[in-house]
Amino acid sequence: MDMSLRLYIVGLIFFSGIGVTAGAHRLWSHRSYKANTPLRLLLVFSNSTAFMNPIYEFVRDHRIHHKFTDTDADPHNAKRGFFFSHMGWLMVKKHPDVKLKGKLIDMSDIEADKIVMWQRKYYAYVMPLCTFFLPAFIAMYFWGLRLWPALKLCGVMRWLIVLHGAWFVNSAAHIWGNKPYDSSISSTENPFVSFFAMGEGWHNYHHAFPWDYKTSELPYHLNFSTAFIDFFARIGWARDLKTVKKDMIIKRSLRTGDRSLQKKQDDPNENEEEQKSDHNNDIWGWNDKDLTSEQKSIAKITYQ
Numbered sequence: 001m002d003m004s005l006r007l008y009i010v011g012l013i014f015f016s017g018i019g020v021t022a023g024a025h026r027l028w029s030h031r032s033y034k035a036n037t038p039l040r041l042l043l044v045f046s047n048s049t050a051f052m053n054p055i056y057e058f059v060r061d062h063r064i065h066h067k068f069t070d071t072d073a074d075p076h077n078a079k080r081g082f083f084f085s086h087m088g089w090l091m092v093k094k095h096p097d098v099k100l101k102g103k104l105i106d107m108s109d110i111e112a113d114k115i116v117m118w119q120r121k122y123y124a125y126v127m128p129l130c131t132f133f134l135p136a137f138i139a140m141y142f143w144g145l146r147l148w149p150a151l152k153l154c155g156v157m158r159w160l161i162v163l164h165g166a167w168f169v170n171s172a173a174h175i176w177g178n179k180p181y182d183s184s185i186s187s188t189e190n191p192f193v194s195f196f197a198m199g200e201g202w203h204n205y206h207h208a209f210p211w212d213y214k215t216s217e218l219p220y221h222l223n224f225s226t227a228f229i230d231f232f233a234r235i236g237w238a239r240d241l242k243t244v245k246k247d248m249i250i251k252r253s254l255r256t257g258d259r260s261l262q263k264k265q266d267d268p269n270e271n272e273e274e275q276k277s278d279h280n281n282d283i284w285g286w287n288d289k290d291l292t293s294e295q296k297s298i299a300k301i302t303y304q
Helices: 003-029 037-048 055-067 082-086 096-102 114-121 123-143 147-170 191-196 203-208 224-234 246-256 272-277
Strands: 241-244 299-302
Touching: 003 037, 003 055, 003 123, 003 147, 003 224, 037 114, 037 123, 055 096, 055 114, 082 147, 114 123, 123 147, 147 191, 224 241, 241 246
Parallel strands: none
Antiparallel strands: 241 299
């Protein structure tokens, strides 16, 4: 295979993955930053090449996952085993609790986004074009591939790689790894998953602080998605990047972590109000109505 074709396929993997990680996940599911219209259009197009359901459905399921993690209301409940949380949940009917609790999730911000709702309306047409045919046609034009080989390499194979990379966040990153920020939850820090999911495997941190746009304490450690957001913040397309103040990360790790980062001990400078403010495991993101002003006070917002 021509080296330039290999680079094209790798580029497609990164491009389609970023529509899930920086787009459907960090921007729309968690509202961890804001994006202008050109960036939102780019992310919707990128997301459409990933074929992981319309952004609207992704956001709804992911917010339910954060509000009701590891319960019957969690769409990909990790307590039901690796296969179920990885891909089995997409092969069976949703548990009744998923549908019941899903009605409690506020989706008004997504419904107000015309770009996202446009994608949802025309997804049956946009997705096949972006996921399979457009990538294949580019390969046919520039590298002379025939239709079927182009579809297999640039469409199906590339799609499956991105798909399983994202699924590992729901499965492996809830089973294997350490828990330096909160040992009481199932999500873990998993470098393997972070590599394949472009930064989404630092999952113990993410569930402890779901509205941090980096999804990690270390912004660029196997975290291509954070670099992507930072780049667009520097050129003015992204703003209000929310992250956690360093001292609050240390407090949380010392009190509730599994000692994998440092020896756990009580912090004599921490008061009861601070303990409440940084413990928010049932929050789906920044706009969650259950996120209190005390919890918001631990945030550091850049590029305002």
